[in-house]
Amino acid sequence: MADNNEIKISVKNLKKYYGDLQVLNDINIDVNKGEVVVIIGPSGSGKSTFLRCLNRLETATDGTIIIDGIDITSRHTNINKVRENIGMVFQHFNLFNNLNIIDNLTLAPTQLKKCSKEEAAAKARKMLAKVGLEDKAASYPSQLSGGQKQRVAIARALCMEPGIMLFDEPTSALDPEMVGEVLQVMKDLAADGMTMVIVTHEMGFAREVADRVIFIDGGYIVEEGTPQEVLLNPKETRTIDFLNKVL
């Protein structure tokens, strides 16, 4: 479990509507520093929407979301400042197609004046080494495989030295043989003590790496607990049904 009890993310009574359609119903979650939380659930259950609320790519209709003590649902919060501290990895990688790999990694740190161009490039190379792609610095995203793209996407997020990492189905768009390399990078990150919230269908990964698993269906948290509890001994019938289908 978490090394200490510093709360990094605190979600209270989060509700999200698209018009009349309620996609998130009264979600309450606290995530501690260093904790790895895996969110599972059927498609359309609201799990990606929930994740995107955490850095305000989706705006909450109601409720509060506190990141490192800052209420991001408040209009007065400078969301860009908060986002600098939250890395996000997307299902479809979203590498900047007009920039080569090193520029993908250095764009945000240099634009946001976090460091000089040289420092940013040095850090970018370090991060590329960490995900095993030092030799791809000068390549363009179109020249990389899916697994490589996703590792670059993780490295890009890490260049901002975030305190929190969000993963939105990071392996769902990958060929099966590339899933492992991305999960390995994520495991290393978890071992380094990164606070992570991960939406995934990789149950093996969840069992191995998660401190806590949350099952969301119909916009509600149906069940949450340790991987042991939720994945191996689920209590709710909806969780049992879902796990029977995916395992």
Place this chain on the structure above:
Amino acid sequence: MVKIITVYGLLLLQAMGRTLLLALLGLFFACFIGLIFGMMGVVKNRVANIISQIFVDAIRGVPMIVLAFFVYFGVPYFFNTIIGGFSVSLSALSAGTICLALNCGAYMAEIIRAGIQSVDIGQMEAARSLGLTYGMAMRKVVLPQAIRTMIPTFINQFIITLKDTSILSVIGFPELVNTAKNVQANTFMSFQTWAIVGIMYLIVITILSRSAKVIERRLSVGR
């Protein structure tokens, strides 16, 4: 044919120069108009979206010859006679430039809007998720990708604008068509005159569209 070229060739070439000048001036301002209204069409602001749409619809819905008469005759008349007390007058060149800039600008706005919207929304989201502002994300990530897809359409629009300068002969600007009318009136050789003028346009526009093809090919290399 030979007589027209030897006697009036220089005159026609100079007129072609003025045609190109008018087209370039119009395009120059059209780029700004297009960028402003194009951006207003994509930002998350209903009022800006609506203003952009009204501008584009209004300009596209009026033939340029009507716009030309309106700007050259109508606007000064409005200030000088209807309101009174002004003495506004526009040169044919300024009126022509305004017409081309407005007309071409409206089409450019649509090209820019469509170009930006053709870039996957994930590019903007990834940039914003790193903490970049909307403006930074637009300048560094979205626009560079949008411009690539826009360039062939832009060049096409340039060609249309170059041809549209001929419409401005109606307000008396001595561009190629207007000058050729005088040549024809002097010589009565209408077949030869208009054949030469047609070939002059053809040469310039063919050079433009060929270079467009080259640029298009160069741009697609890095994809």
